[in-house]
Amino acid sequence: MTTQIKDLEHYKTMYDESVKDPEGFWKKEAETFTWFKPFDKVCEWDFQGPNIKWFLNGKTNISYNCLDRHLATRADQTAIIWEPNDPSFPARHISYKELHEEVCKCANGLKFIGVEKGDRVVFYMPMVAELAIGVLACARIGAIHSVVFAGFSAQALADRVDDASAKVIICSDYNRRGAKNISVKTVVDDAMDKSCNSVEKVIVQKNTGGHVDWSDDTDIWWHDLVEEQSAECEAEEMDSEDMLFILYTSGSTGKPKGVVHTIGGYMTYTCFSFKNVFQYKEGDIYWCTADIGWITGHSYIVYGPLLAGATTMMFEGVPTFPDAGRFWSICEKHKVNQFYTAPTAIRALMAKGDDWPAKYDLSSIKVLGSVGEPINEEAWHWYDKHIGKGNAPIIDTWWQTETGGIMITPLPGITDTKPTYASYPMPGIQPVLVDSDGNVLEGNDIEGLLCIKYPWPSMIRTTYGDHERCKNVYFSAFKDMYFTGDGARKDNEGRIRVIGRVDDVINVSGHRMGTAEVENAINEHPNVVESAVVGYPHDIKGQGIYAYVITQNKDLDDTFKKEILDVVRREIGPIAKPDKIQFVSGLPKTRSGKIMRRILRKIASKDAENLGDISTLLNPDCVEDLKAGALV
């Protein structure tokens, strides 16, 4: 097992060691896993290529390390607790032995329909146990999984399937969300109608048993395919640098990009970080409320916890069903020890009042985690007081899809915590703040752009099918550094606070979105001439979406607004719908024709008095109109 940090002294020595001798440090951690053939070199890298390799020539299998490796010692221990959307349904407790069997059966099913090592399999499923099983089954046979969040539209799904040229899609019939059953299969059918030419089979997991349209050529029921398969399936021998998964995420420009993670480094870092960041102890019940459609679910519902032999919970439902006490009732019911959620959920539940958590016994909780966006002071204190009762340290964990694992965080019971500060780098992580010219800012009490100056095992290797894009986005801004896209500050004692994105990426309810993506969707409406999208502070969502739209439409009424929202829903999904739409006659542009988003952001954020110098604009006159019509 990877090392577990015991106390502050231990953290400090480990951190120093990891900087002085990174290779020696990670060699020791990686060697705690089962390798079918040992690696012969720890790391090879240059950030120019970029060319990043960890545990070179080592052969392993991450599903073997998540499952088989534990069978001798914890076969009957619960690996996954699955808590259903409807609290009157029974929870499922899946032991390591059962999970191993289910994964083997699914892996054999995938092989049966012709899935081979290196093939891409897209998942479009709600939070059912079969999602975790399917992902691990892919890893077992060396197929590359790409999970698409089930809230995305058919178009967004089709874009991802096409980019990955996936051979198979695995979906459910319906998604149970609160009081509603949402059709999933019809979205896949729509995507298949649009494109998805590479797809040979669609595997459908029966969740509600509701009606689905069926194509005998492509569709196959999960149970028909999987149930009769053998529960033995040898884990494929994989190279450490073989692709494990592709996960699409938004950037400043263009379509979402497929972030690629590879096996050996991701395995080492997710296990190491899980054990340390949550201070997971034998027998603990750990719950991360994320969806497996995002990186948090990949690393800290599935891989990290299972690699560490933990009991991890998967929740099918939503925080407010049947009422706003659901999270806390689940914590009481399963005696959750580590609870990990997003600030947006905390704020939404905080708004429902203190009585909800007060009804439940939350004394089992030892650690409270936060992820996905900056947590504001008010939410931090509410979380501390009403959920942790002042006894559970809050770990504000900063990381990204691209980093694969948690990078900056307090360690509970080991380091101190400070509201809104992610605080300290994990061992092996070397963050720096730089100015806009890339000069490293030394000392404390500084503010700058957050970069990482040395590779770590679970870092992005490439963007699928477009290595140049990976280089341009992350490695070209500053020489020899990985640029995160975030701005950060250091307090006078060196703790880091991540302030937020400095690029055109916004973070809405913890969902990452590119403003260009939303603009492209809005522009699909035939009567939209041009649009510009910015984020603005939102009490619950963290950031809301504010769209400025130029149109030829005469009727600027709610029907037209609704049409725009429908286009966005169709192109991306409901999570990308603008909260505010302001119709404008012009957008502020520089002489080279670039939209001055700084001005738009300020107007949307009720900060229109401090626009700075606008005299260099091509069309300064439009600014007064924008201010006059602002929806603030």
Ligand code: PRX
């Ligand atoms: O801006 C940072 C913000 O979320 C971005 C990464 O989003 P994504 O790839 O979707 O991954 C989210 C889950 C790991 C970052 O660039 N972010 C994430 N965690 C924090 C955060 N901002 C401030 N504090 C955090 N703890």
